[in-house]
Amino acid sequence: MSAVLPLPATKRRSNSFIARLWRDKPLGALGGVVLLLFLVVGVFAPWVAPYDYNEIAPLDRMQGPSWAHWFGTDNLGRDMLSRCIYGAQLSVIIGCSAAALATLISGLIGIISGYFGGKVDMVVQRVVDAWMSFPDLIVLIVVVSVLGPGMPQIIFTLALLLGIGGSRIVRSAVVSVREHMYVHAAQSIGAGTGRILWRHVLPNVLPPIIVLFTTRVGTVILAESGLSFLGLGVPPPAPTWGSMLSGSGRTYMFQGPWLALAPGLCLTAVVYATNVFGDALRDLLDPRMRGTR
Amino acid sequence: MRGYVIRRLLALLPTLILASIIVFVTVRLIPGDVIDMMLSQNDVAADKKSREDIIAALGMDKPMWQQYFHWISAIVLHGDLGTSLWQGTPVTEHLRARLPVTFQLGFIALVVGLVIALPIGIYSAIRQDTTGDYLARSFSILLLAVPSFWLGTMVVVFPSIWWGWSPSVDFVPFFTDPAANLSQMVLPGIVLGAALSAITMRLTRTMMLEVLRQDYIRTAWAKGLGERLVIVRHALRNAMIPVVTLVGLQAPLLIGGAVIIEQIFVIPDMGLLLLDAVQQRDYPIITGVFLVVGVAVMLINLMVDLSYGLLDPKVRMR
Secondary structure (H helix, E strand, C coil), X not given: CCCCCCCCCCCCCCCCHHHHHHHHCHHHHHHHHXXXXXXXXXXXXXXXXXXXXXXXXXXXXXXXCCCCCCCCECCCCCEHHHHHHXXXXXXXXXXXXXXXXXXXXXXXXXXXXXXXXXXXXXXXXXXXXXHHCCCHHHHHHHHHHHHCCCHHHHHHHHHHHHHHHHHHHHHHHHHHHHCCHHHHXXXXXXXXXXXXXXXXXXXXXXXXXXXXXXXXXXXXXXXHHHHHHCCCCCCCCCCCHHHHCCCHHHHHCCCCCHHHHHHHHHHHHHXXXXXXXXXXXXXXXXXXXXXXX | CHHHHHHHHHHXXXXXXXXXXXXXXXXXXXXXXXXHHHHHHHHHCCCCCCHHHHHHHCCCCCCHHHHHHHHHHHHHHHCCCCECCCCCCEHHHHHHHHHHHHHHHHHHHXXXXXXXXXXXXXXXXXXXXXXXXXXXXXXXXXXXXXXXHHHHHHHHHHHHHHHCCCCCCCCCCCCCCHHHHHHHHHHHHHHHHHHHHHHHHHHHHHHHHHHHCCHXXXXXXXXXXXXXXXXXXXXXXXXXXXXXXXXXXXXXXXXXXXXXXXXXXXXXXHHHHHHHHXXXXXXXXXXXXXXXXXXXXXXXXXXXHHHHHHHCCCCCCC
């Protein structure tokens, strides 16, 4: 029976990426919107925030949420909403730059290790093994203690840490691409290694790299807040979400529980959004992962 | 089996050596001004140390390769990780006191994680696409997104506000009073296990879905076996291998995450030791913790590999 099932007469469905995202992965699309919202709020923080993040108002100390202060005020009378908004700015800067740098490192190591294989691969993979046997947070604490606290150090350390770990994912993608006919074809007509890597390998391992970047943004933000929480993050008075949950703020949380709520909710929302958005991207970009969750 | 274990241990050697070099080089990266900082902090320390003493204590007055061999041979031959710069006590002594607490916390977190993850993951798979499945999956993504230190903070702050209850801050070792110790460790264990349970739940569900579609499961159903038998004996056991791998891979997460959790619940484990050492720039302790944790993670991963043979008879240890 070779009958072809007649296709039902449907409206022509838009196949643009964003349309597919909304249609197939509404939760992921929502995550993307939340991320975009935080990005915009973070970038335009000085214009969005109702107060300055460090504006001390002794008369307004420890006030609960109100119309004047949506998220309440802290022990110095600083507006928590404004601090959270400026916190978004820091998170966006650190998250995006460290994730971008990490993805670059993952890409470089993964492509070199995966494409050349053999001894290069073996040596690189053993180094990655050794590196990955240390818990991220322990490495962060040690390296930040060596470099001293500060934004550039934190971005660099997080990027290196996550970049080396993530190289595994890129490598496995490269290993499968390497054996494809079009790569062999390019090799046999004498294309240079650089050209093969740039024109043939890279475009085909781009989907996992994009997904890697997206999920890394969330990981970086979480790791940075963990460091700030331990007092090793961006030094005060910078209002990072992590530092708002730690230090002197903790002693006042028992009188003003709203102090614990706002930064934590911001963190959870951003990480939740990157997770669902990353998952959706992976499902749409990587046909092998379709249908699994 | 024994040959396999020996070969695996030998294969671990290059990784171990590389890890020790990473640890060593990190200490070498200490810039000089940190030594100055230690000197300036010396006024509050019990005994006075000169710059040369500190450099010598860090072994930085010799060529780098000599320092490495001196350092590594002390570890290999005598199990000597050096002495604390401030207290002058052996690092191994500090570690011996703290390591069991970290492992206990990690173990509780692991048990909590699995107790939450396995039943929900299995339920989610056998009732795929039902409301329960959607709820379970949303719950797991949410657990993944909640930072453990925030969850920990809430667990400390809100019960205290609502019921005036707060966790005890005086740590009781397990062998002194098991009941008091457990009542202290369970809450941090749950907080630490929450993130682990989310990841494990998702993978359990995915693997169960895959296994449930296999022919031998259909055969088991066709033979008329009960649901419990099919799920537990036939499906779960086969779905477990990737889950065990994942749990093994989470070992660094548990140990690292413990650093933050014990800070909140004031549990004197390795994390607190490390943080204190970082604040005091006590480098021998930092390298000691760094190295021991790395080796522990490698051994856990080895144990995970060895456990495959128990779960799956098809995996022969050769």
